[in-house]
Amino acid sequence: METLKYLMETLNNLFLIIAEFIRGLFADPHSVWANLTMNVINFIIVVIIVVLAALILILLERKVAGWTSQRPGPNRLGPRGWFQTIADALKLMGKEDVTPAGADKFIFKIAPMIIFCLPMMTLAVIPYGRGMAPIDIDLGIFYFVAISSISTLCFLMAGWGSNNKYSLLGGMRAVAQMISYEIPLLFSLLGVVMITQSFNLGVIVEAQGTIPFIVLQPIAFVIFMIAGLAELNRAPFDLVEADQEVVAGPFTEYTGLRWGLFFLGEYGNMTAMSALAATVFLGGWQGPGFLPGYVWFFMKVGVMIFIMMWVRWTFPRIRIDHLMHLAWKVLLPLSIVNILLTGLGIYIYRFVMGG
Amino acid sequence: MFGKGLLQGLGITFKRMVGPNITEFYPEEKPNLPIRVRSSMGLEKDKCISCNMCAMACPNSVIKLTSEKNEANKKVLKTYHMDVGRCLFCGMCAEVCPTKALKVTQEFENAIYEPEDMQWDMIKRAERKGKVE
Numbered sequence: 001m002e003t004l005k006y007l008m009e010t011l012n013n014l015f016l017i018i019a020e021f022i023r024g025l026f027a028d029p030h031s032v033w034a035n036l037t038m039n040v041i042n043f044i045i046v047v048i049i050v051v052l053a054a055l056i057l058i059l060l061e062r063k064v065a066g067w068t069s070q071r072p073g074p075n076r077l078g079p080r081g082w083f084q085t086i087a088d089a090l091k092l093m094g095k096e097d098v099t100p101a102g103a104d105k106f107i108f109k110i111a112p113m114i115i116f117c118l119p120m121m122t123l124a125v126i127p128y129g130r131g132m133a134p135i136d137i138d139l140g141i142f143y144f145v146a147i148s149s150i151s152t153l154c155f156l157m158a159g160w161g162s163n164n165k166y167s168l169l170g171g172m173r174a175v176a177q178m179i180s181y182e183i184p185l186l187f188s189l190l191g192v193v194m195i196t197q198s199f200n201l202g203v204i205v206e207a208q209g210t211i212p213f214i215v216l217q218p219i220a221f222v223i224f225m226i227a228g229l230a231e232l233n234r235a236p237f238d239l240v241e242a243d244q245e246v247v248a249g250p251f252t253e254y255t256g257l258r259w260g261l262f263f264l265g266e267y268g269n270m271t272a273m274s275a276l277a278a279t280v281f282l283g284g285w286q287g288p289g290f291l292p293g294y295v296w297f298f299m300k301v302g303v304m305i306f307i308m309m310w311v312r313w314t315f316p317r318i319r320i321d322h323l324m325h326l327a328w329k330v331l332l333p334l335s336i337v338n339i340l341l342t343g344l345g346i347y348i349y350r351f352v353m354g355g
Numbered sequence: 356m357f358g359k360g361l362l363q364g365l366g367i368t369f370k371r372m373v374g375p376n377i378t379e380f381y382p383e384e385k386p387n388l389p390i391r392v393r394s395s396m397g398l399e400k401d402k403c404i405s406c407n408m409c410a411m412a413c414p415n416s417v418i419k420l421t422s423e424k425n426e427a428n429k430k431v432l433k434t435y436h437m438d439v440g441r442c443l444f445c446g447m448c449a450e451v452c453p454t455k456a457l458k459v460t461q462e463f464e465n466a467i468y469e470p471e472d473m474q475w476d477m478i479k480r481a482e483r484k485g486k487v488e
Binding site for chain 2: 064067068069070071072310311313314315
């Protein structure tokens, strides 16, 4: 029993032990060079997480789409088609890189690069386990939302740079939709921040040791899910890239690897949003002790991603005026009411407990 | 309740997700055709008595057969050709066949590259049946 507990403890802190070991290789474990090395390693790990997530999720998306419509999904390459993504990636790399003649070349080329950077920047502040945040900053949620809202700009840049009416339409839609849904998203997170009195994601996870915040903030969670889906431009809110209306929106003129970067960015952002939901509402790495914390964390992220895919392959696309109505007339008042109720609850709790 | 339909939809898709697939893996697994599918013809040369009734029953005069008499003064089939390009697969030939030598079969991979290949030599087809070309 003792050995089992010790083993569990070791597994739980496996990555911390490795990090300590690498630091120990330096003469002074906390010198500038040791910190720099650790930062580089953390960066590489985050990049690996983003790329791996994209590789797995692209296939999983198609598999879930298949299962939903009673098909097996891709089934040609590898066992039951699980190597399909590799073929897709190779195909993308083999394609010609076309830049339209009338395009604003600099903006056109830089937009996919920026959108691919965003998930790396956002995933860097997520605590993957106890003390396992690559960058532990006090304004975690604030930083996360600020960075993820840059993707609006990328869509507009791609739409404007392509010099194509459909791209521009898609870009304009992206701005309208993502800025509208940013507000309920922020307000839904605010309830949790009020309870924990902290923006630090590590502190928020620690506070969920007894009860995850989805129980205390169910309305906030639902609002966060809806607004998050809209933020990510996933169906039923995929008006930005609605094929039947605006061809492929901002992605219309992109080919080959640039388009692939958009795709990677999209799935990376999806992972980041799921990670934030898992951290803030589902208790992050907290969980029963028979599994290490990071396993719990990634399971929760997986569940969130599955729900997103499930929703995508169930619902038809929402109309653009309904989209705006939903944001401003339903979600925004609901989230404000939620904040009011949370504040009242905290006040009453303090009053009763005599704090 | 507002949003009830959304939940119902999610429930339906989840049921579909965990339920069985309805995909047919066609080239690997041959589909089970309905029993009344008529898509090809098969001839058993030994049963045929060269009565020419199939050729007469055919509405499009698809069938051409020749025969010769043997020592016992019985007709023996010599050639049996079908111009499948004109065949309806109505099955009347098989219906009138007194010895059930001609049958409607359910082979369906009859695609060909050249128009001449639509002239089926039924005796040759019967011989190579079950063999790889």
